[in-house]
Amino acid sequence: MSLKERIGTVGLGLMGSSIATCILAAGHEVTSLVKDESEAEPARKRILGYLTELHDEGMLKESPETVAGRITITTNIAELVGHEVVIESITEDVEAKKAVYNALETVLSNTAIIGSNTSAIPVSVLQAGLWHPERLLGIHWAEPAHITRFMEVVCGKDSDLKYAQRIVQLAESWGKEPSLLRKDIRGFITNRIMYAMLREAFNLVENGYATVEDVDRSLRNDLGYWITLAGPFRFMDLTGIPAYLTVMKDLFPDLDNRPTTPEMMEQLVAAGAKGVSNAHGFYPYTPESAEAWEKAFIDFSYDIRKLAEKYAQK
Template sequence: MIEKQRIGTVGLGLMGSSIATCILAAGHEVTSLVKNLEERENALKRILVFLKEMYAEGLLKEIPEAVIQRITITDDVSLLAGHEVVLESIQESVSDKKQIFQSLETVISPTAIIGSNTSAIPVSILQGELKYPQRLLGIHWAEPAHITRFMEVICGKHSEADYANRFIVLAETWGKEPSLLKKDIRGFITNRIMYAMLREAFYLVENEYATVEDVDRSLRNDMGYWMTFAGPFRFMDLTGIPAYLTVMEDLAPDLNRAVQSPDLLRKIVGNGAKGISNANGFYPYTTETAARWEKKFIEFSYDIRRLAEKYSQTETE
């Protein structure tokens, strides 16, 4: 088992800072590579806030001000020499990610794991041009990365299973419950299923079957009620499998199969909507209500983590 080694990260934006927080809270020292050292102060402030939240919620036993002393932020890639795990979390750009990987390969060992935080780019594409592509894995985190138990570990065309297995063992010590994708597929597990759901949600709204509010209400009170506990296959076990075959044979031909993005989504993005971050989304917000929704989301994330741990699948097999 890999234990309490120094872990490397690349990128300290919002997600990168959350990832670094997760690793620090698990007891590791962290070396974070950034493009510009001017990012350092803002990143440290974000990470300290995250650590203080974890401490207040009982997920961190150490004093946050002491924990944050374990991170080194640098723009010098050579400081990642000797690290056996380096996790990249920069923008979703194939060329930028490949450039980072090539730089890493000049300083880390041939057996060190490189993990790429991506939600859409096929890992096999990212492995191209690497000297040692077998050690590159896709690591799909959920936001906030320091709270959620979600993680997908994706093998590309050239990945060797041993690297994935090693990383899963490590991630479990961080409080994660990783899923393994043995083969590369665009969107992985959750994004493929979520975007199929989103396509149908937009179809219902655009064709005036239901409003945005009613779609959200139904999903919150049905799928949102059982999904954390069971997942779709366990839920079918719990509620009787044959009915799903009957409904699927009747309903599947009627589901939306559009290959283009929804008109409503293109329209709202074209009008400048970013969501909570700029108080402009599918729902009306003021700056104050947007901030309250963001705060409620963090509180909910901690609550749902506690509930998921209470009904841990590994304890009930």
């Protein structure tokens, strides 16, 4: 494989490692900046494991060891000199992210693109105070980043659209099906829609209309059957638009629109619940069942990607 341009990343936690894996698998060399040298070896093992998964699933033709050999992990930001794309994936903290961008601007060219893997912070907030805010973009990945086709490329108020279009083209070469947000809005596309759904889900459970299990079952067996193929607007096209207007007029006034967080959620988090990662969530878990669900999530992610590619949008 002829190598493509070298891409820079910042942060090699779970998500950062997954992002680096995606870019490596697409044929790039990668330079990854970390805070401490102790992070390097665990990240290498994690990335090699992800690449091995991709190889076993038939999504990587080269040997995982060969591909993993294309990453350079460093604590020296000067090693990012000459990179034209650098993607940051650190904690969701505005000041921490800004500190990274300020440092990057001292070593990158004025036209190098800086991407932030933020899921909620407005890009315009992250751009404030930069020497060249026009080249900062939100690049929102889904987990696991090396498997899913999702990506949102987000412009802030100062972003130059040409940089966003460049990332869209790159993302397509990485096997993504990116969406472009031309205007900045908190939460972007999927988070805004997902959290509106979550608010109504909690409303149904907390007011005794249905259990957690019943809500999950209904969505899995309705929404879960069509949304990978169609998305909401295509689905309305497929199933008849006028009926949706009728239901909207009747249902919209009755939907939950509270501005506060659900009490049920507050209580769970206060009790230490993190989900399958600590076997404490909305459902009861043993350590073994939590591990089984984590594996099922990865297996399903591969299967659903293959199904989505069979019905690829044109």
